[in-house]
Amino acid sequence: MLTYELDAKNSRSLYEQLYQAIRSDIELARLDAGSKLPSKRTLAQHLGISVITVESAYRQLAAEGYIEAKERRGYFVNELPSVQAHDMSAGSEQIEHQLNAEAATKQIDPVLSSIPSVPSIQATPLLADFSGNDRSGDQFPFHIWAKTVRRTLSEASKGLLLRTAHDNRGSEELRAAIAQHLAHFRGLEASSEQIIIGAGAQDLYGVLVQLLGRERTFAVENPGYPALRTHYELSGAHVVGIPVDESGLDVATLRASRASIAHCSPAHQFPTGSVMSAVRRHELLDWAREASKQDAFRNAERQDVKDRPLKRYIIEDDYDSEFRMRGRPIPPLFMQDTQGSVIYMNTFTRSLGSVFRIAYMVLPPQLLSVFNERFVARACMVGALEQLELARFITSGDYERHVNRQRTAYRRLQDSLVAKIMASEAGNHVRFKGVGSGLHFLMEVDLPAGARSATPFENASLERGIKLIKLDEYRFSPIVEECLCPRLSFTTHSQENSLLQPTYVMNVSGLDAEHANEIATALIDAICFCCDISSGSKHR
Known part of the structure; x- marks a missing residue:
């Protein structure tokens, strides 16, 4: 039986402590690959904690691939490959830093203009652009940023501006603010x-x-x-x-x-x-x-x-x-x-x-x-001023508060969209994956068996102000030019069937949470129209 000392007075929650302890045992091979973990109820009773605490720890370990949940059988430890020249004790210490993270930062900066778009048709003004191209910045705290700009201008010296402008790595103040932010929110320790x-x-x-x-x-x-x-x-x-x-x-x-x-x-x-x-x-x-x-x-x-x-x-x-x-x-x-x-x-x-x-x-x-x-x-x-302004925005805590507000708004938007669609007549014709994992999730639509293309559904959505982008439009070919490797597909459907069950990338960045009901209604209408089912008052 797994036995760990969990401290209710620790700054980390009980589920985080349990997650860390089990993950460390898996990393250090104290738990054999393929071994079955105790049931949630058994481990909860043994450690004197709630079943929800154990469930939360198991869920996080499963999300990261350390364990696997098998239906009606329980949770099993996954086999990790041997890591050559890998200092596992050091890795165990690094987990401590990671567990202090409560939020996260980052993002690659793509140029989405190169993404293929749905064929142009006479459409109403866009209600929702799920391609991620529309980032209107409606949630940006302009009044707080304006105060930050004024304070930076009043306090920044000429010497500081010149030093910032001539540093080939960027502003020392901004780099220090980012380093502190990464350590606190991502558990990433770097100077x-x-x-x-x-x-x-x-x-x-x-x-x-x-x-x-x-x-x-x-x-x-x-x-x-x-x-x-x-x-x-x-x-x-x-x-x-x-x-x-x-x-x-x-x-x-x-x-x-x-x-x-x-x-x-x-x-x-x-x-x-x-x-x-x-x-x-x-x-x-x-x-x-x-x-x-x-x-x-x-x-x-x-x-x-x-x-x-x-x-x-x-x-x-x-x-x-x-x-x-x-x-x-x-x-x-x-x-x-x-x-x-x-x-x-x-x-x-x-x-x-x-x-x-x-x-x-x-x-x-x-x-x-x-x-x-x-x-x-x-x-x-x-620009030197822009770097100093962002550094102040981060160190003041305004950036953290802004991201927290955004995360809450986007979570409510995703949950509202999915719940309304699933409760409607269209609910039997769609499946969602990855909701809550980030700013985008996947929506798979079951089109009628006789449909030869997803274009009618995409056009119907566009006529209702919804722009959709298929997952396959983010592929480029050839996959690997220099090696003869089989193409691996994220979806289990064949190419023939994928035309009848297209998967769409639902990127909610830039969407207005206040329009969630309108967006869901428009999608429901488009699905019902293409599937030839009645979109009655159930979702009105």
Whole structure:
């Protein structure tokens, strides 16, 4: 029987303490793979805690892939791959930092304009754009920001502005504020020296290509942001797409691709919404620790490049972890890395709107020294005043309060949409996945058996002011050019059936929670219209 000392007076909740204890035992192999955990009721009685506390801990462990719930059989420990040269005791200490996180920060800064759109038809003004293109910033606290600007202008000295403008890593004040924010909300311990500020994620993509080398092959998730591949290629890198399944980036295909850089979103993959499992995280870290004997895109004329083993790196894109609405935030991969192989990236676009082109990355110490050597002449493209204003906004606590308000509004919007649709006549024709995991979730629609295309449903939605984007529109082809690997699909449906059961990415960022009922009603009407069922008063 599992026995742990849980302290009700601890700053962490009982479920967090229990989650940490069981996760640590799994990481340290104290619990054998395949072993069955005690039932929720049995463990609750043994530890003298509530069943809900045990259930919450088990649910979080299952979400991160440490255990698996088997129907009518209970919870079982998943097998983790052996981690070469991995200091598990250090990893156990790092979990302590992660458990102090109560919210989250980040976001990759995609250029969504490259996403294919629904064919143009004569439509009413958009009521809801689920593509994520519309970020009106209605929830942004302009009056608080205005006060921040005035205070910054009144207190910033000429010397401070000049120092900020000439720091190639960005404002020292902003980097220190971000470091404190990451430690408190993500459990990510890094010094301000490791943080690099950029004018949006695109700016940092270019820096990474120069820092890591254009001779590299960069692997990106497929499906994923189409613009991500474009930005890397425009910076001179060679890019391949790696398929994603329910456990995250497929490491077996990554190995076959011979890429030496992997850009992925372990906490909440876009657009599938998958959370990288604990097993897959260990496999990915193992991959990163191996030296690449042969990168897929080498300049054969450069003997020094051809023969040099390349250290592998993972770019962790933590794009919307501050908006995980149920359970605790998924721990960052950065804190599981003991070999300096993970680069953490985030931007403020999700939380502050597209007008804030400010992003940052956290470099491992050895890469920081390379950055300092190669980018002496780099100028941070974010204005000095803007950096100081954001630093004050974070340290004052206004940023935290703003994100909390946003998270609450988006949670209510998602819950309201899903509940209203499921309670309507359309409820038997749709399924939702990943609600509450972040700013987007998936909606699968059952179209009539005779339907040959999803276009009529998309047009019907657009006529009612709803813009939808299919999951498949975020795929790019070919998936992996340099290796003959089978295509892995996130959905279990065949391509023939997928036309009858299309999956849509429902991105709620930028939507107005006050219009939730109108949006749900419009979607219900579109589904009922295409499925030839009556949309009666049940959802009116």
